[in-house]
Amino acid sequence: MNPLSATSNLASNPTLAVLGFKRQIVYHLHFWAFVAVAPLVMVQWRQGNIVLALLLILFCLNAVAVIAFLRFRSTYFLQGRLFPILAVICAAYSTMINGHAGLYWAYPAAAALFFLLPLKEATVSNIVFVISMSVVSFITLPEADFWRITFSLGLTCLFVMIFAWLVGRLQAELTRLATTDPLTGCLNRSQLADILNSQIQMRERYERVSSLILLDMDYFKIINDRWGHLAGDRVLQELSSRLRKRLRESDQLFRIGGEEFMLVLPETRQKDADKVARELLTNISARPFVEGIQVTASASVAEVDKGETWSVWLNRADQALYEAKARGRNQVANAVRRQEVTPPEGADPQLADA
Numbered sequence: 609m610n611p612l613s614a615t616s617n618l619a620s621n622p623t624l625a626v627l628g629f630k631r632q633i634v635y636h637l638h639f640w641a642f643v644a645v646a647p648l649v650m651v652q653w654r655q656g657n658i659v660l661a662l663l664l665i666l667f668c669l670n671a672v673a674v675i676a677f678l679r680f681r682s683t684y685f686l687q688g689r690l691f692p693i694l695a696v697i698c699a700a701y702s703t704m705i706n707g708h709a710g711l712y713w714a715y716p717a718a719a720a721l722f723f724l725l726p727l728k729e730a731t732v733s734n735i736v737f738v739i740s741m742s743v744v745s746f747i748t749l750p751e752a753d754f755w756r757i758t759f760s761l762g763l764t765c766l767f768v769m770i771f772a773w774l775v776g777r778l779q780a781e782l783t784r785l786a787t788t789d790p791l792t793g794c795l796n797r798s799q800l801a802d803i804l805n806s807q808i809q810m811r812e813r814y815e816r817v818s819s820l821i822l823l824d825m826d827y828f829k830i831i832n833d834r835w836g837h838l839a840g841d842r843v844l845q846e847l848s849s850r851l852r853k854r855l856r857e858s859d860q861l862f863r864i865g866g867e868e869f870m871l872v873l874p875e876t877r878q879k880d881a882d883k884v885a886r887e888l889l890t891n892i893s894a895r896p897f898v899e900g901i902q903v904t905a906s907a908s909v910a911e912v913d914k915g916e917t918w919s920v921w922l923n924r925a926d927q928a929l930y931e932a933k934a935r936g937r938n939q940v941a942n943a944v945r946r947q948e949v950t951p952p953e954g955a956d957p958q959l960a961d962a
């Protein structure tokens with residue numbers, strides 16, 4: 609996959625958008641590092657600095673490998689670990705033989721590390737980088753330069769580290785805002801397909817069966833009409849917190865519509881999910897909500913079937929929810945398994961899946 613094309617997922621999946629952003633940074637930094645360093649190979653070779661020229665060739669080859677792996681395999685070659693090692697060796701060695709001319713390259717290399725590696729690894733690499741450059745400048749340059757280099761390089765690293773840390777926090781916050789519902793804190797629809805698909809893959813590959821529960825409040829419109837929208841909002845908040853309390857760490861809670869929630873229960877069979885759904889409904893109807901509002905909800909349960917897509921799975925649960933509503937509400941309906949749908953005689957069995 610072209611790393612630059614990952615932005616096409618920006619609107620549909622925030623997590624992929626952040627991943628695409630990170631790929632682009634890695635891609636651009638290696639591309640421009642290659643463009644800057646490749647001519648230096650010739651310069652150092654001509655000046656007779658063969659070892660440095662060979663080190664720079666290695667640096668360029670690493671950049672080409674990272675770009676190629678990103679473009680053709682969608683993977684990060686050696687997780688970017690060669691860049692800091694080669695950058696430290698090249699900058700330190702170049703400073704030893706070329707003095708200040710080599711030192712200038714330490715600054716962009718140190719800054720780049722914070723965008724190529726996880727924050728902790730980049731910090732450790734840069735501490736090693738600053739110490740190496742300090743030792744080299746102490747040995748090869750006047751004492752005043754040693755102090756200037758140590759402080760200016762250290763400060764550069766500190767500034768970029770703070771910037772990279774803030775960008776990371778901003779990314780995490782934007783992802784959270786884009787993937788959750790602000791009223792209840794539940795996941796929104798943005799990751800629904802991905803999460804259902806991952807459960808389907810667990811079913812196909814490892815025979816691990818997951819179930820989903822759809823839960824919809826009964827006559828919620830009446831609550832809004834009688835107590836107002838603010839009270840309605842508070843009921844939704846309390847409902848989501850009651851649901852969350854009953855769930856396991858591995859379960860996921862989505863708000864997929866106004867008063868409709870979806871619970872994904874990994875490694876849970878239909879009969880166990882049915883038990884959970886019944887407990888949830890009892891928990892909802894047993895105690896009044898804010899301002900003494902008494903509510904009930906209807907639910908449906910569907911275990912993932914072999915070979916079905918996420919939309920078929922969700923659709924089966926949706927049909928069952930209609931049934932629970934039609935049968936009088938405040939109850940659980942189990943979705944019909946695809947195998948249980950017997951096509952009329954002579955009909956194409958494939959059509960039963962539709």
Ligand SMILES: Nc1nc2c(ncn2[C@@H]2O[C@H](COP(=O)(O)OP(=O)(O)OP(=O)(O)O)[C@@H](O)[C@H]2O)c(=O)[nH]1
Pocket residue numbers: 791824825826827828829830832836837838839840841844865866867933937
């Ligand atoms: N307070 C509040 N109300 C919401 C929100 N989102 C949707 N609603 C309301 O939820 C109500 C849903 O009404 P319906 O779809 O008729 O469902 P219902 O009244 O629960 O009836 P059944 O589902 O058939 O039992 C509408 O009045 C929406 O305005 C929200 O975020 N806050």
